[in-house]
Amino acid sequence: MATSKTSSLLILGASGDLAARLLMPGLAGLLAHEPDRRVQLIGAGVEDLTDAQWKARVKESFASVKAKGPAVQATLRSTKYIKADVTAKDDLQKLVDACTSDPAIYFALPPAITELACGQLQKMELPPATSLALEKPFGTDERSAKKLNTLLLKIVPENRIHRVDHFLGRSTVLNLLGLRFANRLIEPMLSNRDVENIEIVYDEQLGLENRARYYDHAGALVDMIQSHLLQVLAVLVMEAPATLSAQDVRDQKQLALRAMRIWDDDPASSRRARYTGGTINGRKLPAYVKEDGVDPSLGTETLAEVVVEVRNMRWAGVPIMLRSGKALGDYRREIVVTFKAPTHVPPEFHTLKEPDRLRILIDPDEMFLELNVNGPGDPLVIDRAALEAVFNPGDLPAYGEVLQGILDGDAALSVRGDAAVEGWRIVAPVLAAWRKNEVPLDDYRAGSAGPASWPKGLAEAAPAQKR
């Protein structure tokens, strides 16, 4: 919702890649969509930038998404850059003082620097409605995430802490709320009574893209599954919230997360692999271990699969596979809900092979309900048909949604502190098993579908089969 009051967005680490590639284009999208919104953008970083150089950067980022309009122009006119050491109290004070309203402080910084900056903020008297926005990774395990929560809560209350997960701002994920809770038809089908299994897959064709410094210590499991895919899953399986308020939605998500366990409590059911050199869409990719900045001895996986179970009355017994990887041949980003077979199928329908499936693409925004129907010709021959729905994509890009929530003080799309801790709790047994090498690190060729020896997802595996 547009506000006439000017909000101050203070980006720490503003000269970095995250700000240029995601935050500023996201802000531009928001400003173009809401011409009455006024945002004072202050960038801070260690780099020596003149105001003119900073303005040129912001302008370039805004132009990359063709953002226009009075709100865009107003921000471009007023934005400034302040060179600062964000781990020094005096510099932080200078930055906060430069904000014309209570700031939203966005940490576009590596986690260690974010913690140091928070340590200083804790000692300062901040304007009353200051809010904080932090990127993942939020801690490195359950304990460190709890410790970070404690530190943040000494600075501002929970409802003003935004642990950013841009997947929660994606229109498909937002559409899950409408699909599940604004229809009579779908919701009753989503339980262990009717669902055989679920897969959430986010296969990317991109490789490392010069992110070794971060990714080599994260790997696919932490980079994508521990953070984003568990959050998406929580939205898919949570009980209906009474309202879409931050508190109601996050309470329901948290209950769902708390019920999640690794399938059979057996981390050996997980898989990990790393890409070797190959070609994707005509583009040659070196092996992961040959990428700049990679330390092969870390044994970082670039493809991960885990099967989880939501141990509650609604979902117990339904295997849910979460998978994400880089440098894969196919761009596949989808949630697939596979339904059980009918309790009785007339024997004449002997050509029936496939179960019903609800396929929700995470990008582009499309949904297919794949069903068995009587095809043309012999009426007893069963054919497949799909009901297709194209969701209208949201007005805002994911980072636009995220920034809108932050600037408006609405934490519904942010990850709550207890949910961040829960994410680590769920994957901890897998991380421990991998550290002890109890699960082999397989190879796959860049551009392939993953290791040839892996079964192709739950849909093809025997139901509830322990792998």
Ligand SMILES: O=C1O[C@H](COP(=O)(O)O)[C@@H](O)[C@H](O)[C@H]1O
């Ligand atoms: O947060 C991340 O997400 C991206 C995938 O999201 P997209 O919106 O860019 O498709 C992933 O490539 C990256 O490794 C991860 O850190």
